[in-house]
Amino acid sequence: MAEAIVELRGANIRQGNRVILEKVDLRIAPGEFVYLVGKTGAGKSSLLKTIYAALPLGGGTGTVAGMALQQLNRRTIPRLRRQLGIIFQDYNLLMDRNVEDNLRFVLAATGWRKGAAQESRIDEVLTAVGLPDRRRSMPHALSGGEQQRIAFARALLNQPKLLIADEVTGNLDPETSREMLSLMRGLATRHGAAILFATHDYSLLQQFQARVVQCADGRVENSHLDV
Numbered sequence: 001m002a003e004a005i006v007e008l009r010g011a012n013i014r015q016g017n018r019v020i021l022e023k024v025d026l027r028i029a030p031g032e033f034v035y036l037v038g039k040t041g042a043g044k045s046s047l048l049k050t051i052y053a054a055l056p057l058g059g060g061t062g063t064v065a066g067m068a069l070q071q072l073n074r075r076t077i078p079r080l081r082r083q084l085g086i087i088f089q090d091y092n093l094l095m096d097r098n099v100e101d102n103l104r105f106v107l108a109a110t111g112w113r114k115g116a117a118q119e120s121r122i123d124e125v126l127t128a129v130g131l132p133d134r135r136r137s138m139p140h141a142l143s144g145g146e147q148q149r150i151a152f153a154r155a156l157l158n159q160p161k162l163l164i165a166d167e168v169t170g171n172l173d174p175e176t177s178r179e180m181l182s183l184m185r186g187l188a189t190r191h192g193a194a195i196l197f198a199t200h201d202y203s204l205l206q207q208f209q210a211r212v213v214q215c216a217d218g219r220v221e222n223s224h225l226d227v
């Protein structure tokens with residue numbers, strides 16, 4: 001069996017002293033698509049934050065992209081994050097910079113030198129999300145769906161092994177949400193990236209069949225939702 005991209009065993013997910021999810025066992029294979037569902041407040045974001053090391057593991061063990069969560073420190077966390085693409089509900093674009101500068105900012109922060117390779121990578125990711133002619137646009141001149149595509153393009157820059165999507169369709173209308181989900185899945189499939197797609201919108205699960213993991217009552221379960 002190939003090494004998992006995410007492997008949590010008996011992991012406790014905590015916010016401060018409070019255990020939000022207890023004894024989580026979760027294995028995600030390379031390239032796998034997994035829906036993460038649960039009501040508001042069920043703990044989806046807390047679980048994702050633990051996976052990208054914004055929250056410390058509160059017990060148990062965890063490995064993400066080959067790195068042990070319980071051994072991470074300030075020096076090694078950036079190395080983990082470089083292997084991940086993370087996308088949020090509210091896009092988190094730098095509003096005072098245009099699209100290409102938003103993308104260059106991430107490339108510079110992750111060790112790319114200025115030059116032709118940077119520029120062609122920007123072209124590649126913008127083309128991948130269907131917005132090749134938006135390089136010079138300011139974020140406020142884009143629709144919510146377009147801003148989310150730019151955020152997705154930014155997440156793709158370093159060819160992540162795992163895409164973490166935290167309620168990324170929360171601000172989008174139903175049709176744009178479905179388009180976004182299809183785009184993400186299609187690209188991840190092509191690039192071999194796994195996706196952990198958190199949503200409280202159960203209607204999105206009807207779009208295609210994939211494994212569903214559910215947060216409820218302080219536990220994480222592989223679910224058999226009838227959607």
Ligand SMILES: Nc1ncnc2c1ncn2[C@@H]1O[C@H](COP(=O)(O)OP(=O)(O)OP(=O)(O)O)[C@@H](O)[C@H]1O
Pocket residue numbers: 015016020038039040041042043044045046047167200215
């Ligand atoms: N920074 C924080 N400090 C303390 N408690 C927090 C913090 N963030 C979240 N919580 C608590 O952790 C619990 C789980 O919240 P979390 O955001 O993980 O749920 P969620 O399933 O992602 O919800 P949503 O769909 O609304 O984002 C909630 O009870 C919440 O109040």
